[in-house]
Amino acid sequence: MLEAIRLSKFFKGKKAVQDVNLYLDNGESVGLLGPNGAGKSTTISMISTLLKPTSGEIKLNGVNTIEKPGEIRKILGVVPQELALYQELSAYENLKFFGSIYKMKGKELEKSIRKVLEIVGLEDRQKDVVKTFSGGMKRRLNIAAALLHQPQILILDEPTVGIDPQSRNHILETVRRLNEKDGTTILYTSHYMEEVEQLCDRVYIMDHGEIIAAGTKAELLSILSTEDTIKLELSRMDEAFAEHVKTIDGIRKVEASHLQMKIIAKKGSNLISELVHLADQHHMQIINFHTETPSLEDVFLHLTGRTLRN
Numbered sequence: 001m002l003e004a005i006r007l008s009k010f011f012k013g014k015k016a017v018q019d020v021n022l023y024l025d026n027g028e029s030v031g032l033l034g035p036n037g038a039g040k041s042t043t044i045s046m047i048s049t050l051l052k053p054t055s056g057e058i059k060l061n062g063v064n065t066i067e068k069p070g071e072i073r074k075i076l077g078v079v080p081q082e083l084a085l086y087q088e089l090s091a092y093e094n095l096k097f098f099g100s101i102y103k104m105k106g107k108e109l110e111k112s113i114r115k116v117l118e119i120v121g122l123e124d125r126q127k128d129v130v131k132t133f134s135g136g137m138k139r140r141l142n143i144a145a146a147l148l149h150q151p152q153i154l155i156l157d158e159p160t161v162g163i164d165p166q167s168r169n170h171i172l173e174t175v176r177r178l179n180e181k182d183g184t185t186i187l188y189t190s191h192y193m194e195e196v197e198q199l200c201d202r203v204y205i206m207d208h209g210e211i212i213a214a215g216t217k218a219e220l221l222s223i224l225s226t227e228d229t230i231k232l233e234l235s236r237m238d239e240a241f242a243e244h245v246k247t248i249d250g251i252r253k254v255e256a257s258h259l260q261m262k263i264i265a266k267k268g269s270n271l272i273s274e275l276v277h278l279a280d281q282h283h284m285q286i287i288n289f290h291t292e293t294p295s296l297e298d299v300f301l302h303l304t305g306r307t308l309r310n
């Protein structure tokens with residue numbers, strides 16, 4: 001397990017990160033979500049031993065990584081936000097260079113380069129110089145470089161910012177496969193709520209340098225509400241039906257307009273069969289039924305009063 005305990009970073013007395021507690025269990029996929037300037041990059045720079053914390057601890061299986069950075073560096077892959085590639089070199093040559101940083105060479109390095117190029121889908125372009133690559137391909141190569149030494153933990157800092165949808169999907173799929181198939185532990189920072197919702201088992205929400213909420217998606221969503229919003233589309237509207245619906249156990253509020261009905265009900269109330277039965281009694285049909293569940297975006301809005309992207 002990797003854990004950060006009361007991690008803080010101040011730049012010239014100005015808070016960037018304060019009292020961050022965070023852990024990654026082996027094999028987990030964890031999201032670190034927050035708007036620009038929230039402190040995500042600073043947090044992961046400290047976790048990856050690139051930046052010294054002002055205070056706090058980071059432990060890898062109980063061992064202090066600030067005092068002994070070697071252990072974590074061996075098993076950690078970091079994909080930084082800024083591209084760290086040589087534009088004049090080919091994809092292959094870039095990977096060869098990064099491999100040498102990890103002290104890899106010979107057959108082991110060749111094998112690893114082949115494998116990571118396959119993972120990110122760049123085998124066909126390995127001989128091309130990086131300056132001819134699209135933004136998305138460069139990001140994929142950046143990921144490949146972080147994977148060369150087969151890290152057990154992979155930290156990605158907003159890897160999909162500013163790239164085309166196809167490359168974005170490719171990256172998300174790659175990260176998912178690394179986690180689900182290879183068991184790589186993932187820490188994924190993003191300000192795209194839907195990516196974190198899609199990829200991560202657990203989420204930390206960060207704002208102004210602090211963790212303001214943490215938990216599984218379900219736990220975070222439960223902060224928001226104990227209610228479900230159900231929307232019905234009806235074949236016709238009948239006031240008696242609306243009045244009748246209000247009497248159903250678990251229903252808190254009913255709003256009817258034209259052929260639509262919005263029902264606020266206690267979370268988890270299983271109402272569909274009862275509503276269908278009731279509509280039948282009133283000689284009406286339910287044409288459409290759906291439950292609107294709140295998103296993590298709504299949770300962020302609820303906690304901060306702001307949207308994630310401004």
Ligand SMILES: Nc1ncnc2c1ncn2[C@@H]1O[C@H](COP(=O)(O)OP(=O)(O)OP(=O)(O)O)[C@@H](O)[C@H]1O
Pocket residue numbers: 011015016017034035036037038039040041042043081158191
């Ligand atoms: N080297 C530095 N010197 C001074 N201030 C810094 C430095 N690095 C970061 N900061 C400040 O710390 C705060 C957190 O920045 P950080 O880059 O960690 O946020 P972030 O959540 O990663 O945002 P982004 O999504 O824009 O990268 C910001 O106010 C930033 O200006």
